Amino acid sequence: MIELKDVSSIYDDDFMALDSVNLEIKDGEFVSLVGPSGAGKSTLLRLMTRELKPSHGEISIDGINIAELTNAEVPLLRRKIGTIFQDFKLLSRKNAFENVAFALEVSGAEPEEIGEDVPKVLNIVGLNDKVKNFPHQLSGGEKQRLAIARALIHRPRILLADEPTGNLDMVNSYDVVKLLMKINEFGTTVILATHNREVVNAVGRRVISMEKGKVVRDQIEQGKYII
Amino acid sequence: MRKAFKRIFRTGWLNFKRNSYLSFGTTGVVALVLLLFSGLMVLNYVSGQIVAGLEDKVDVSVYFKNDAPEDQVMSVKQDLESQPDVARVTYISKDQALTDFKAKHAGDALIQQSLAELSDNPLQSSHNIKAKNSTQYASIVTFLEGNKFRPVVDKINFYENEAVINRVESISNGVSNWGLVVTLVLAFIAVLVTFNTIRLTIYNQKNEIEIMRLVGGSNWHIKAPYLIEGGLYGVFAAAIAIIIFYPVLWFVSSKASVLIPGISLVGYFVSNVFQFVLIIFAMGIALGIISSFIAIRRFLKV
Numbered sequence: 001m002i003e004l005k006d007v008s009s010i011y012d013d014d015f016m017a018l019d020s021v022n023l024e025i026k027d028g029e030f031v032s033l034v035g036p037s038g039a040g041k042s043t044l045l046r047l048m049t050r051e052l053k054p055s056h057g058e059i060s061i062d063g064i065n066i067a068e069l070t071n072a073e074v075p076l077l078r079r080k081i082g083t084i085f086q087d088f089k090l091l092s093r094k095n096a097f098e099n100v101a102f103a104l105e106v107s108g109a110e111p112e113e114i115g116e117d118v119p120k121v122l123n124i125v126g127l128n129d130k131v132k133n134f135p136h137q138l139s140g141g142e143k144q145r146l147a148i149a150r151a152l153i154h155r156p157r158i159l160l161a162d163e164p165t166g167n168l169d170m171v172n173s174y175d176v177v178k179l180l181m182k183i184n185e186f187g188t189t190v191i192l193a194t195h196n197r198e199v200v201n202a203v204g205r206r207v208i209s210m211e212k213g214k215v216v217r218d219q220i221e222q223g224k225y226i227i
Numbered sequence: 228m229r230k231a232f233k234r235i236f237r238t239g240w241l242n243f244k245r246n247s248y249l250s251f252g253t254t255g256v257v258a259l260v261l262l263l264f265s266g267l268m269v270l271n272y273v274s275g276q277i278v279a280g281l282e283d284k285v286d287v288s289v290y291f292k293n294d295a296p297e298d299q300v301m302s303v304k305q306d307l308e309s310q311p312d313v314a315r316v317t318y319i320s321k322d323q324a325l326t327d328f329k330a331k332h333a334g335d336a337l338i339q340q341s342l343a344e345l346s347d348n349p350l351q352s353s354h355n356i357k358a359k360n361s362t363q364y365a366s367i368v369t370f371l372e373g374n375k376f377r378p379v380v381d382k383i384n385f386y387e388n389e390a391v392i393n394r395v396e397s398i399s400n401g402v403s404n405w406g407l408v409v410t411l412v413l414a415f416i417a418v419l420v421t422f423n424t425i426r427l428t429i430y431n432q433k434n435e436i437e438i439m440r441l442v443g444g445s446n447w448h449i450k451a452p453y454l455i456e457g458g459l460y461g462v463f464a465a466a467i468a469i470i471i472f473y474p475v476l477w478f479v480s481s482k483a484s485v486l487i488p489g490i491s492l493v494g495y496f497v498s499n500v501f502q503f504v505l506i507i508f509a510m511g512i513a514l515g516i517i518s519s520f521i522a523i524r525r526f527l528k529v
Binding site for chain 2: 072077083089092093102106110
């Protein structure tokens with residue numbers, strides 16, 4: 001359960017990225033977060049991983065106020081949350097296997113476990129034949145699938161996807177969304193921030209629309225992309 | 228724990244290897260810095276030798292009256308030797324002094340002739356005193372002046388040598404003080420250069436560090452391989468520096484021994500090869516690790 005109470009976020013240059021947002025996202029939901037660029041979607045996601053701290057208000061995940069976490073506890077939070085980004089954020093000096101393995105290593109997994117789990121996850125995202133490839137040797141769609149594999153490897157309870165299809169063509173976008181829905185079926189909460197109308201309409205689940213830092217519409221079921 | 232170390236070393240090594248172009252450059256810069264340090268060591272050794280050579284030429288002699296009893300002369304020697312500042316005292320008897328004098332002026336017929344005409348030995352017995360440090364002669368002389376056998380002493384040549392002794396002292400102080408200043412300034416610059424090079428190398432990987440933070444890497448988990456990478460720059464740089472240093476030293480040594488007779492650079496650095504290699508490696512590794520440590524701290528704040 002993710003709860004945002006009266007959350008505002010003001011950047012250094014006095015830009016108000018979020019303005020008194022109240023939200024509740026239950027376990028296992030698939031939420032599409034839509035709105036034009038600059039509406040505050042990415043800020044909202046970055047607050048959830050404690051990349052940013054709210055200027056005002058409270059964000060809690062499973063009842064824990066994450067603003068109060070110490071620097072040493074932040075990695076523990078991030079291991080509960082898988083994140084995928086528009087620009088993939090893969091480690092360019094590591095190959096596909098190592099990129100995924102890194103997320104497991106940091107949580108202290110045994111080498112045996114890593115050797116067993118990583119190929120499985122790479123198989124799920126269809127990259128079993130690209131294990132030794134470095135990110136620059138992969139196509140856009142493959143990079144995003146690798147990023148998803150990394151986000152999945154420690155079986156996160158929550159998956160945050162920030163414009164995951166922004167750099168992909170329609171076919172690859174559709175593949176990524178199908179993957180996200182499959183992951184959601186296994187019980188992971190998915191929050192998908194996007195301004196891709198086709199993607200949102202294809203998912204057809206809860207849709208939260210944002211504009212200028214505020215939530216302007218919250219369609220709980222069978223939402224559509226409306227501006 | 229052992230697995231964690233293995234992982235850290237493996238990752239550090241892989242980073243170093245995969246980044247070979249950049250690693251090569253950084254290693255080269257660190258190697259140059261280490262060579263600079265080696266050069267400073269050579270410089271320090273040479274200036275030390277020059278100072279020691281100068282100080283060795285300084286001494287003080289106490290001349291005794293012709294009728295001074297042997298036992299009193301000898302007890303002055305013992306008193307002197309018990310002084311902590313005194314390095315050694317050499318007794319030169321009248322006969323010895325004459326033999327030395329004859330030998331020194333063997334080519335001078337006039338002196339030989341005048342000596343032959345003298346029935347008596349005109350030279351005095353003396354103690355030749357070497358202090359441990361050239362600044363200590365004044366206090367040794369003061370001690371002698373207060374000695375109970377002062378009456379049998381004819382003269383102390385310190386007063387004639389005083390100006391020379393002071394001059395040697397100021398030169399040797401100058402050489403070692405300026406040597407220290409130059410060493411410190413160059414060492415400081417060297418550390419800055421290393422630090423900046425490694426910082427730029429790591430800056431290159433700023434995004435990677437940020438990503439590692441975002442997928443839940445703890446600070447130490449991210450930091451450790453970079454420290455290893457920094458250490459590896461040091462190891463390779465030290466090896467390169469040593470491989471370059473010895474042939475260059477061999478080349479310079481023959482020239483140096485022409486300029487400063489009695490100095491053997493190769494001899495010194497070969498007989499101390501173990502310490503030298505250890506120092507260079509320790510310095511390289513420490514520079515690499517510390518620079519990485521400071522550099523990476525700034526990128527771990529996400």
